[in-house]
Amino acid sequence: MASTTSGDVLPKGGSVFTTFPDIFFIPEFVFGGLVWILVASTHVEPANPLGWVMFVSVFCFVGTTLWFFIFVCGGNQSSAWPAVDAGFHFLAVVFYLSASVDLAFITYVNGKFLPGTSDLKTYRLEISAVVMSHVATLLYFLHAIFSAIRWKRA
Template sequence: MEKPGLWYTGEMEEERPRSQTVTTTTSSYCETFTTSTSLSYDKSFLTTAPGLLLLAEIVFGLLVWALIAGSEYFLFAAFGWVMFVAVFYWVLTVFLLIIYITRAYTRIPKVPWTLVGLCFNGSAFILYLISAVVDATSVSNEIPQNHNYNTWAASAFFAFVVTTCYAASTYFSFRTWRTRS
């Protein structure tokens, strides 16, 4: 009588454990991928016009949302919109700067990075322009006990500065996209 995992030898009914054979195979499929996982640091990117514009967008964008966040913006829906645009594009710009500095975009060649940059900068320019106009038109000194007037006025100024930076980035992205396509 056979028991699972044991051999039946016939006459003597001697039971012994089965021998386990393991067969391994190797594949050379990974030869198309690079084996290095380290990212390089591109020092020269920060000296180019797009690199300097990214830094300016980060600094001035931070000023926009920090000035509004330090006030009672939640009482006015317009400043909530400006906060959304400022924080959203500030975070994405920081990620984009990290991608460009570490040259991570070279590791993902299937993504059309010039088109991604153009769409990102173009949408940031349009939405920042709208939010800068909303910010500037919402600043009023006529509200009773408005101690946020100077803060909101400064945020409107820096919103227009960031809008100008994104407009310049859109121009450089368009030139790069046009020459590569």
Template structure:
């Protein structure tokens, strides 16, 4: 990747240019990075707790057990998506700091 570019090949906005496009608006003060890392941690915790509850329901009524299996699958998918987005947010944040150092 060339210097001065971020994902997608475009440079990161600076100053008031952050407010001109919706995706860039989410990166104000790099809060987005901290938010997604924290959300990934919370989703992981909730997913682990839901898995433990589902294991405890194994001998219960089949309907409740199958509903909880679905909840576990979707919570794991949501957790993975938040983790992937957190990683990409960290990469973008790192690229942003690297670009500021070279400017």
């Protein structure tokens, strides 16, 4: 993997695909999108905690997409961008961690009352969403830690 120790603070262009921690963008897209899809495909009561999960997954997906395009287009070469990078990813970690805990709790509560087989399918989708949400949390956490390290080195 290429390092970012050249004259640039953050990578730009195609080097986003080869630098660490920016290589986490692609798995964050995949797992964040899966959380969004899996939660959207179920109908669960109460809707409020899952509304938060949907907000977090959509917010982080759109934010990561915008962030990725800023990196690819090279609009991130100011000295303030490493701090903003670390801040965005720490915010995403806090959001995803709270959403993951909410989703896991609602899934646990709904799993106690499974009257039919259609509910079992929904329950399995919810379990998949919980797993993907925790994986997305881990990816954002790793990205945040290594972005903070890069910020302190710059």
